[in-house]
Amino acid sequence: MLVNQKLQTEKVQCVHCGLAFVGAGRFCCGGCESVYDFLQGHGLGRYYDLRNDFTTQKAAPIRFKKQSFLELKAKPERELNFYLEGIHCLGCLWVLEKLPEILPGVLHARLEMSTSVIHVAIDERTNFQIVANTLQQLGYRPHAIEKSAEEFQRNENRSILLRLGVAAACTGNIMLLSVSIYAGASGALARDFAWLSMLLSLPVFFYSATPLYQTAFAALKSKTLSVDLPIVFALLAGFAASLVSLIRGGNEVYCDSLSMLVFLLLSSRYLLRRMQQKHLSNAKLLDFLDSESVICIRATTKVEISVSQLKVGDILWIPAGGVLPCDGVVRSLGALLDLSLLSGESLPEKANPGWSAYAGTKNLGTEFLLECTDLGRETRLGRILTQLNSASVTQTALRGFADTAAKWFVGIVLSLAAMVLVYFHGNLDEGIRRALALVIVTCPCVLAFAVPLSLSLTNKLAAKRGILLKSPESLEFIPQIQEIFLDKTGTITEGNFTVISWLENARYSDEIQSAVYSLERLSRHPVARALVTFLEGKVTAQAVDGFVEVPGLGVNGSIGGISWQIKKSSQARATNNCIDIFRAEELVARISLGDQLRADSKSLLQKLGARKIFLLSGDREEICVRVARELGIPEAQIFSEKSPEQKAAIIKAHPQALMVGDGANDALALKSAKVGVAVHGSVELSLKNAAAFFSRPGLASLVELFQLAEQNRRVTIRNLVFSATYNVFAGALAITGMASPLWAAVLMPLSAITVFLSTTISIRGRT
Amino acid sequence: MSILFILVPIALLLAGGALLSFLLSAKNGQYEDLETPAYRILLDDCKSGEKPND
Amino acid sequence: MTSEVKDIDIVQYDDDIVKKFAIATLIWGFVGMLVGIIVAIQLANWRFNFGLPWITFGRLRPLHTNAAIFAFAGNAIFAGIYHSSQRLLKTRLFSDALSNIHFWGWQLIIVSAALTLPFGFTVGKEYAELELPIKIAIAVIWVVFGVNFFGTIAKRREQHLYVAIWFYIATVITVAVLHIVNSVNIPVSILKSYPVYAGLQDGLVQWWYGHNAVAFFLTTPFLGLMYYYIPKAANRPVYSYRLSIVHFWSLVFIYIWAGPHHLLNTALPNWAQTLGMIFSLMLWAPSWGGMINGLLTLRGCWDKVRTDPILKFLAAAVTFYGMSTFEGPLLSIKSVNSLAHYTDWIIAHVHGGTLGWNGFMISGMLYYLVPRLWNTKLYSVKMANFHFWTGTLGIAIYMLSMWTAGITQGLMWRAVDASGHLVYPDFVETVMRIVPLYYVRAVGGTLYLVGYVVMMFNLFKTMANAPATQRSETVRAKPLTASFGEVAAEGGHRSIEGLPAIFTTLVVIAVLVASIISIVPTLMSPAYSDGMPAIRPYSALEIAGRDIYVREGCYLCHSQQIRTLPFDVLRYGPASTPEESMYDHPFQWGSKRIGPDLARVGKKYPDVWHYRHMMDPRTVTPNSIMPTYGWLEKSALDFDIIPKKLGVMKIVGVPYSDYQIQNGAVDAHHEAEQLAARLVEQGAPKGLEDKEIIALIAYLQALGQMSNKPAATTN
Known part of the structure; x- marks a missing residue:
């Protein structure tokens, strides 16, 4: 008796993609071979040298089929952006940026390795489809992406960066001047320095800090408290106080603390944004426009068109292995459909002429004709999706505890600051000083970023684990x-069939396995695949005459004059699928297949x-x-x-x-x-x-998900506790006057850095 | 310390120049992609068709 | 290979210029280091001054520093920048003509330095000794370099400016500004000029220049080279490119104000000292960021570092960079500085940086460049490895000996016993203790030079083995097109590219120079200072004597600035005030005490003491290591130029009356005769009244004796 067994066989590495495969030749598939030829033909063989040096991400090489992009509207854009599958190394960078040399009309091509997006600028000598085709020929499956969302993000990033640069330059120079004053410079020199700091702080107040003003006032308008509100108060109050002091002839200015504050806030926001955007690039997958092509029968000739050009009533030619692009009615023999996408059924279903077939199902049989009845949203699949999309979002992105806490926090701090001012109404200078220090040091931005930071890092870690x-x-x-x-x-379960038991008539042992292997090798049915995998390497194939595959039922053929039949058992056992093997009409073996538990x-x-x-x-x-x-x-x-x-x-x-x-x-x-x-x-x-x-299939990911979520929760709680302790302590220091606004401006980012560091260290590389 | 009337403006001028070049370069998109340039420098082209010296 | 696309340019890099600069680097490095060993030996044993004016320590030491910085590091920088920029920007240099003018002009400058410095033509400020004509030549050639470099950027085919290019840009611009600001001198004659700044002001400008020369000549270009050559040699990308950008911008914004750390505990106002200290400490972070970035680039190929000499040198260089940028901020702390200033610890610090960071960086770069430029293989890897170990050993010996010397001497200077007296009241005692270490240092330096010579041999042999037909590397690249530019930018970017940028820079520099020349003297003039001047100006003879002091490089061994530290005051007298050097063009505060401080040496010894001391120091101080200056009693003093000197001094703000200026020569003669008569009385030979020695003695006797206020000096 034979039980489930997985066998090791000799595998060869594909010269192009490196994937291990079983078979003859140097390439795992025609696709790889054609890319290899293309590269060599253009003298780009250096690709293979560069590729082996090192890799940036461990991405699996993509297996793809040949596709051509025909008759798509030639977009007149001069810059095209594609997301490319399969970017993983230096060789990719090299070969892709050689595009101008391969294709006339391409002005430049720049690859962004972190996002796998390539920007191609072209002139009128070429167009979208030629470029897309070439990219494909080079071995990278391109997906056109919409520029607008990305560009918007880019512009926003840029504007923050500019503000940050200004804040940095001004803060540096203001610090220079104020350190001099703190270090003892006095008299006229000190006053000059003070005026100079005020001058240098103007760009910070009026340009760099504008995003802060915007969020704060927007919040005020909708009658809520935002995290930026205390900071804005501090900025305005500090600026006013400094101006008054200068005009009165003193040199007590807060320009250094405040510009330092703006600088540090902007930098942390910028960093956080970039980090989140980088990891949300997974979501770019949602932006794809899939441009599959299909073959349509028009006036008895086959024409390749794109999905968007299909019409109801078109007769489509669905090849073996093809995925149905629309709902329709089967119009010829040969269809054997894998319905797992829609129904979860593990066994494929034979579809006779006149039967309905649905978009998204895969043809495991031979080629057949399909008459299109519904397209796009009208297909069964499409209707399901539409229903989902239009349904109201039941999950709101709650920040939960941290958000509410932040609002309360802001309120408390502002009230405390007001109380300090009232208490010191007689000595307003001191009052302002302490109130400023309080507002600066107790910034709730720790609350504001610690939670998203921890989420974002956990997200990244999760992505690494698939x-x-x-x-x-x-x-x-x-x-x-x-x-x-x-x-x-x-x-x-494993998700595919495995041989659970094999009962056979001992008299024909030698022949049975070889016959099964020879016959099933010629079919693509999941059952056939399972049997072939099982027998791989144990027997050799023999020549088969008169091979016939009966869809949904089994295969027949003769080997050495004897006819063999392999078919679905009439006695469908309760728990497994059974296959009967007939040798010259005599039952000689029964194999049972099942979906094995992982x-x-x-x-x-x-x-x-x-x-x-x-x-x-x-x-x-x-x-x-x-x-x-x-x-x-x-x-x-x-x-x-x-x-x-x-x-x-x-x-x-x-x-x-x-x-x-x-x-x-x-x-x-x-x-x-x-x-x-x-x-x-x-x-x-x-x-x-x-x-x-x-x-990755299996339950391991589920367990990991729970573990990661737990860890995230622990870290978040720890951060919140730390932040609460710090705020109480630092707030006390400020109110009692033991911390000046400058110290506050330094302490606050220090606490932020601590939280940042502790979060990044905790949520990292735990195997 | 009247020399400061010279040194400080010069320093500010230099800082201003630096800031200006930072702003212009940021607008020019120099800081969009901060990963790929590090790889690009490793891909010097070689004399037509030949391998680069190693 | 067929090129189906016609509008690809095939550009050939100009590597001839790189080869020229590389060869120049090799040769001048040898010269600079050789002179270094000579002066090291002269310090260990004064006899090696041979009583010859042109090779005394005071005249050779500037030759060593200038050769090491401008000839060795300078040529290396140009080689590296020209080589890497072309490849990073995917274009040939802007102009072959400018490249050649740059090269030959620079070599000419070096040769002029070699010809002028030994003859005593010096401004008297460290790393800025070269006289005005050469300074102007430097400015001109630097502008040529700038135009060539920015022009190359303008015609680039690679849109992104790699971080190395940014470092180069910062170098070009800042060095230009620093050089110009610190070179605002008014000429007396073709090879003699006075800075417009004086005393404390001059000190601040000098060290604002001096430290930033280190920063923007010895650090930023080398950091740029590091960010290019380490990835190329290791064939891996920089560890974090983002970090390198942050590293660059933070460095640029902070570096400029570290200068005052050269003036700690002096008459510089306290707040300025604190400022310098704080900014120097802040510098530590971005510097180490750069170091970590460089070293981590090598992670994963440490085995290659073990076998490949190029990577060895580069990795070691970065490590030394880290060491120096830690030691530097450490030395900027006031208390540490009070021990280390004027001692050999500073020398150790300098040479760790120059031999370790610059020297090894250059060596690694040359080992990388030469085989590639000459299309052949390195002659001997074994020799290169030998060079590495010898050099490293040399540096270690050098630094250890100088650390020991510095700390020893520093501790001895500040040693005060229970009763409040100096434990080592005789300066020479502290010198004797460390002279043996000078021999050790000379050994260390020689070892380093031996390794270097091995490299020269190795590389020249490599060049000799080169194939007969040489071809420069080519690149295939499309020009940046207008459409690309539109797509990439939102306007305004064109203004930083292209010729407008070059002209703008030139204009800015011109405006800068013009403003300085017009503003400074007025600012410096006494009309702006508070109250009555505290001291009198130098007399006619004293001015002549001062210029001899400067000529002989006395400031290189003797300081003139008593610090506000108790042990300094105990040893030399009341701390120096800013007013006391207010007419010193240039300031002579000094940065090293190989001999004692001279701020209050005036009238401390009889005139004849000075005579004997200059003729042979050992007659008055038996264990002195000072050279002999016998020619001073032989060469005639130029009296006729004195009125010109006084005239220029007046221009730069010293309150001489027209009468004083016109009668300068007469007054000087008069003074000289009186002094010569006194000397004869005290036992000196006759006939000194028209010799140079008389002027020098007059000057020395005036130091600390020029107060306008009723005498409060004690000693």
């Missing part, structure tokens, strides 16, 4: 989750603690029950044979649950869950509906 979060805020809900709904296929599923589930685990699947009840029993999930927590709509209803009945499911198939349910996690399927689609996407 967990993509749409919005980091969802991390805050996770530690409290007590109910977890799990999809079955691919999450708890080895680590049970142990990982235990790590989730006392939380309630539910099984939610579209698969058959018997299978679900078997799996649940193995994992120790009680019967009451099993939901089987549920359609996407039914799943959504169940989730809605458990509003505080986390759900793990398929990105498109379980979309409605995921959207309704408190936290929805999508596994497999397309990232783009998944992140439209779920809060998170696991790019």
Whole structure:
């Protein structure tokens, strides 16, 4: 008897992409070979030398199919931006920036490695489609991206940077002058220095600090307290006080403290923005415009057109392996459709002429003709998505505790400052000094940035582990989750068929395996793949005559004159799928295949603690029950044979649950869950509906997600405690006059740095 | 210390010049991409078609 | 390979100019270091002055410093900047003609320095000794360099300005300003001029220049070179490019005010001293940021560092940079400075930086450049490694000996016993203690030079092995087009590129010079100072004597600034006030005490003591290491030029009357005869009244004796 066994076979490395594969030749696929030829043909072979030096990110090489971009509207833009898949090293940089030398009409090409975006400027000699094609030929799958959002972000960044530069230059020089005064310069010299500092602080007050004024006044208008309000008060009051003092002939100015404050605030904001933007580039995936092409039959000839040009009634030619771009009616034989995207069904379904077929499903059979009935939003998939998008957002991005605390904080500080001023009404100079110091030192910006910082770092760490979060805020809900709904296929189970048992008639042992291997090698059905993997390396293939694949049923053929049949067993056993093997009409073997439980599923589930685990699947009840029993999930927590709509209803009945499911198939349910996690399927689609996407299969990511969320919570609480302690202590120092405004301006950023450092150190590289 | 009437304005002038070049360069987009330039310098072109000296 | 695209330019870099500068670097480095060893030996043993005026320590030491800074480091900077800029900007240098003018002009400047300094033609300010014509030549050649460099930026094909380019830009502009501001001299004759600044003001300008010369000549260009050559040699990108940009901008904004740390505990107002100290301390952070960035670039290829001499030198250089930029701020702390100032600790600090950071950076760069420029392989890797270890050992010996000497001497100077008296009242005692260490230092320096000579041999052999046909590297690049420019910027960017930028810079410099020349004298004039001047100006003879003091480089061994520290006051008298040097053009506060301070040496000894002391110091101080100055009693004093000197002094603000100026020669003669008569009475030979020695003695006897107020001096 044979049991599930995975065999190691000799693998060869593809000369182009480095992927290990089994087979003949130097390339894993035609795509790689064509890129190799293209590069060599243009004398760009140096790419291979450079590529091996080192890599920037460990990205898996992308396998792609040949595509051409035909008949897309030739956009008259002179600068094109593409997000490129597959950027991972110096060689990429080199080869891509050589584009001007390969393609006439390209004026320049600049790659931004951190975002994998390439900017290409062209003139009238070339156009979008030629450039996109060339990029593809070089081996990088391009996605056109909209410029506007990125440009807006860029401009905003730039404006902050300019303000920051001005603040830095002025603060440096003001410090120079004020240190001189503090160090003892006196008399006329000191007065000159004081006036000079005031002059130098004008650009800071009137230019650099404007974003602060804007947020503060906007908040005031909507009658709320914003974190920037105390700072704005400090700036205005300090400026006024300094001016008055100067005019009266004194030289007590606060220009140094205040400009230092503005400088430090702007720098921390700038840094934080850049960091968050960098990690949200994952979300760029949502901006893709997919430009797949399809083949349409027009007047008996095949024409390749883009999806956007499809019309209802068009007859499409769907190749073997093709994904349906629209809903339609099957018009010829050969369709065998993988419905997993929509229904979660593990076995493909044969579709006869006249049957309906849906967008997003994959053809595992041979080529067939499809008549288009619904496009875009009108497809079943499209309607699901539209429903989701138009549904009101049930999750608000609550900052929770920190936000409310910040508002209270601001109120308290301002009141205290007012009280200080009142108390010192007789000695207003001292009062202003202390009030200023108080307002500066107790800045709640620690509250304002510590939380997003910790979230953003955790987000980054999660991304490294293959967990993509749409919005980091969802991390805050996770530690409290007590109910977890799990999809079955691919999450708890391996997701593909494996051979569970193999019963055979001993008399024909030698022949059976070889025959099975020879026949199944010629089919692309998941069952065939499973059998082939199982037998790989153990037997050699033989020549097959008269091979026939009966979609959905099995394969036949003759080997050495004997006819063999492999087909789905008529006795469908309760828990597994059975395949019968017939040799010359005689049953000689029975193989049972099943979706095996992942080895680590049970142990990982235990790590989730006392939380309630539910099984939610579209698969058959018997299978679900078997799996649940193995994992120790009680019967009451099993939901089987549920359609996407039914799943959504169940989730809605458990509003505080986390759900793990398929990105498109379980979309409605995921959207309704408190936290929805999508596994497999397309990232783009998944992140439209779920809060998170696991790019690595299995439960390990789920456990990690909980661990990361816990860590985030711990760090946030620690930061808040520290910030509270610091504020009380520092505030006391200011009120009692023991800390001058300058000390305050230094202390406050010091505390901010401490929080910053402690957060970055805590949330880092824990394996 | 009347020399300061010269040294301080000169220093401010230099600082102003530095600030101006910072602002102009920031507007010019010099600080958009602070990762790729470090790689680009490693890609000197070589005499037509030949490998660079190592 | 076919180029399907026609509008790609194939640009050939100008590497000939780089080769020229590289060879010049090699040669002048040798010269500078050789002179360094000579002066080191002269300090250890005075006999090596040989009684010859042209090679006394006082005249050679400036030759050493100028050669090391301007000839060795200077040529290296130009080689590196020209080589790396072309590649970073993907274009050939702006103008071959300017490149050659730059090269030959600079070498001419060096040669003039070599020809003038030994003959005593000096301004008397450290690293700014070269007289006015040469200073002007430096300014002109520097402008040529600037035009060439900015022109190259203007015609670049790479939009992004790599961080190294920024460092170079800062260098070009700041050095120009510093040089000009510190060179505002009024000429007396073609090779003699006086600074418009005096005393404390001059000190501040000098060290504002001096420290920033270190910063913007010996640091920023080298940092730029580091950011280019380390990544290239290691074939990895800079550890954090973002950090390097932050490093650059923070350095640029802070560096300028560290200058006062050369004047701590002096008559400089306290607040200015504190300012200098604080800014020097602040400098530590960006400097170490740069060091860390450079070293971490090498992470992951430390095994390569072990085998490759280029990386060894570069990594060591950066480490020495870190050391110096830690030691520097440390020395800027007032209390540390009170021990270290005027001692050999400062010398140790300087040489750690120059030999370690600059010297090794240059060596690494040359080992990288020469084989590539000459299209061949390095002649011997073993020799290069030998050079590295020898050089490192040399530096270690140098620094250890000088640290020891400095701290020893500093401690001895400040040692006060229980009764409040100096433990070592005789200065020469402190000198004797450290002379053996001068020998050790000379050994260290020689070792370093040996390694350097090995490099010269290695590299010249490499050049000799070069293939007969040489071709410069080429680059294929598209020009930056207008459309690209529009797309990339929101207007205004064109103004920093292109010829307008160059002209603007030139105009700014011209305006600067003009304003300074017109403003300064008025500001300096007594009409702006408070109350009656505290001292009298130098007499006619004293002025002549002062110029001899400056000529012989006496300020290099003797300071004239008693610090506000108790042990200084105990040893030399009341602390120097700012007024006491208010007519000193140039100031002669000095920065090293190889011999004792002279601020109040006037009337401390009889006239004949000075005569004997100059003829042979050992007759009055048995263990002195000072050279002999026998020629001073032989050479005739130029009386006729004295009125001219007084006239220029008046222009720069010293209140001489026209009468005094016209009768300058007569007055000087008169004074000289009186002094000569006194000398004869005291036992000196006859006939000194028209010799140079008489002027010098008159000057020395005036130091500290020029107060206008009723005498409150004690000793």
